[in-house]
Amino acid sequence: MSASTTTPAGRTGPAFPIDTVRLGGPDGPAIGVQGFGAMGISEFYGGTDEAAARDTLDAALEAGVTLIDTADAYGHGANEEFLAPFAAAHRDEIVLATKFGIERHADDPLRRGVNNSPAYIRRSVEGSLRRLGVDTIDLYYMHRIDPAVPFAESVGTMAELVKEGKIRHIGLSEVTGAELREAHAVHPIAALQSEWSLFSRGVERTAVPAAAELGVTFVPYSPLGRGFLTGAFADASKDLADDDFRRRQPRFNGENAARNAALLDPVRAIAADHGATPAQIALAWVQQRAAVHGLTVVPIPGTRKRARLLENAAATRIRLSEAELGLLEPIAGRVAGDRYPDMRYTSEEREA
Known part of the structure; x- marks a missing residue:
């Protein structure tokens, strides 16, 4: 384990870079055990200082955070364009992941659909390659499942893109264990990205066991519960900007928000014992929970x-004791409100 030092956040932390794992098994590329979710740079969480965001990307590389995650839907492609200069400067140092499948509509930012038709996938990959300024996408995800298109057909199209050299590895997002096995039978799946945190543990029913069985790397998105687990706010109507998408999330509003804020008491207490933040405890929990399942995990806060x-x-670098893990165990079962206002395209909805 690396020696400790003091981070710019003013708290004790490890000397960087962080440890690495292999994406999708022993033959995959080495990536840091924590990745970076770039979505919030372009929209959803209010305005962005682009200079500060670029400095944050540089900090990621310094820390050994090398899996950089985006999607064509983030900012209607603007997120990929923002990452292009960084990707060009550090192409051999990072693993670049993007996604297709969520159709956005310029005339209505809240309107979206899912499209996994072969023709759409091919248009999407060409668009992402162009915006990112790369010849090959390291990890290409199906963002959501399209019920109108046979699943195996969509995965088969992705497999063709691997053969053509346009993508290196295939990923899926928000799929059940059965769906992961079906896709893996068509082409090896390197990564499964779904929401997993102290507040959201539905993936542990079938997706996590299937990923562990198949050697698929699990990439938890929103490991901090979209920021709720940081303890920074309690009521979206009071604490968030008008254009912050969390104002529409059930867990962030009204009685739900008040009930969920009260669930953070043990997280804060454990953080105080470690000289850490609630966010760090929530992230440490994800790493250790994955180890229980024998699973390689790379969260992307x-x-x-x-x-x-x-x-x-x-x-x-934080290690929680069995007693601490026990104190955190009941939290998810007490969370009030769904993850999204519309759960139709989540894996939980298809398992219900």
Whole structure:
């Protein structure tokens, strides 16, 4: 284990870089045990200082955070374009992941659909390659399942893109264990990205066991519960900007928000014992929970601040005791409200 030092966040943390794992098994590329979710740079969480965001990307590389995650849907492609200069400068140092499948509509930012037709996948990959300024996408995800298109047909199209050299590895997002096995039978799946945190543990029913069985790397998105697990706010109507998408999330509003804020008491207490932040405890929990299942995990918390990035990365060195894990165990079962206002395209909805 690396020696400790003091992070810019002012808390004790490890000397960087963080440890590495192999994406999708022993033959995959080495990546840091924590990745970076770039979504919030372009939209959803209010305005962005682009200079600060670029400095945060530099901090990620310094810390050994090398899996950089985006999607064509983030900012209607603007997120990929924002990452292009960084990707060009550090192409051999990072593993670049993007996604297709969520159709956005310029005339209505809230309107979206899912399209996994072969023709759409091919248009999408060409668009992402162009915006990112790369010849090959390292990890290409199906963002959501399209019930109108046979699943195996969509995965088969992705497999063709691997043969053509346009993508290196295939990923899926928000699929059940049965769906992961079906896709893996068509072509090896390197990564499964779904929401997994102290607040959201539905993936442990079938997706996590299937990923562990198949050797698929699990990439938890929103490992901080979209920021709720940081303890920074309690009521979206009071604490969030008008254009912050969390104002529409059931868990962030009204009585739900008040009930969920009260669930953070043990997280805060454990954080105090470790000289850490609640966010660091939440991230450490994801790492250790995955180990229980014998699963390789690379969470992708997002931030636009250098200090927060380094704080998050330092969480990879925190080890929680069995007693502490026991105190955190009941939290998910007490969370009020769904993850999204519309759960139709989530794996939980298809398992219900």
